[in-house]
Amino acid sequence: MTMIPHSKPAIGPDDIRVMTEVLRSGQVAQGPAVAQFERGMAAYLGLQGGVAVNSGTVAIELALRALGVGAGDNIILPSYVCSAPWLAVQRVGAQARIVDIDPETYNLDPQRVRKARTSRTRAVIVPHMFGLPADLTGLQSLGIPLIEDCAQTLGATEQGRSVGTVGILTVCSFYATKLLCTGEGGMVLSNDADLLERVRALREYDKAPSLDGAAFNCKMTDLQGAMGIAQLNRLGLFLDQRAALAALYRESLPAELFTLPAVPSGRTHSYYRFVVRLPKGLQSADEFTAYLSRVSHRGVQCRKPVFRPLHRYLELCDFPASDEADTSAVSLPIYPSLTEVEIKQAAQVLREELP
Ligand SMILES: Cc1ncc(COP(=O)(O)O)c(C=O)c1O
Secondary structure (H helix, E strand, O other): OOEOOOOOOOOOOHHHHHHHHHHOOOOOOOOOHHHHHHHHHHHHHOOOEEEEOOHHHHHHHHHHHHHHOOOEEEEEEEEEOOOOOHHHHHHOEEOOOOOOOOOOOOOOHHHHHHHHHHHHHEEEEEOOOOHHHOHHHHHHOOOOOOEEEEOOOOEEEEEEEEEOOOOOOEEEEOOOOOOOOOOOOEEEEEHHHHHHHHHHHEEEEEOOOOOOOOOOHHHOHHHHHHHHHHHHHHHHHHHHHHHHHHHHHHHHHHEEEOOOOOOOEOOOOOOOOOOEEOHHHHOOOHHHHHHHHHHHHHHHHOOOOOOOOOOHHHEEEEEEEEHHHHHEEEEEOOOOOOOOHHHHHHHHHHHHOOO
């Protein structure tokens, strides 16, 4: 039996060629390829510039530092997300205020953000989850600076605006499973030249104006930069392939059994993940785990889309939408090289293993 993996990077001959060229050049550390990748990402989003770093987590931390966020400040973020944004807030010495999500979209709920804000709220970290833009219009109306976290979403739009173009700062991740991958990597992008300059000074120790300890070494290498450019050239193709695969899943999975991903009007989806909800009968933790294991034994690797919601780590209560997502949402395999036959096979196994 061949296993259908949950994620697979789209690595092609172009990636191998450009990385080989970098190796041959001898310029492997941060250099012209990183600078070109930064310009390419900024042009893709229509922003003034970008600063490449070695991970999405670091990109969030440097974005917060550039805004001068520190002790006494608080930052709002959703519970239903990986721990990276929470850890970045901790590292700059600020307090994270965790809020519940909108159950339909898995994204931040602006009403809950409004209730959580205090006079010390400096920004909201807005992860666009699984490829679907958050309600940027609703969040913007609150008047709090937004840091858009595009680790999972590029190329999708909300009210005609691309994700990553609305916040004061935007962060990306180029981890191996992401829409655009450089193995590890991240970027901070903005239209604000001063903020970008501050991020640049923090990424490299001898570029910092002082020895205050915030500057570090979190540079991207030219090997990654070159791969980033090659991937960016194919990003449109990758997104088209993902959209076609998502449409196939929608045809192959009965909507009366699986709740398919919502796409509210005015938004488009880039299908970083194809997340479905299981029927009510499977939503006890044991049933859910047993189902995932049965499906996996039949060669289809599915995952919980968020390893553990933040409020569970923090032992906080009253996050009903995150709790429900945690026990009913399943992420199915989706990546450019997935085939129609594999989608049909995955859909069949998912149906057959329902109790
Ligand atoms: C929404 C979100 N933000 C930030 C990160 C952190 O990115 P990285 O793994 O590159 O540090 C991730 C994880 O990949 C993520 O999903």
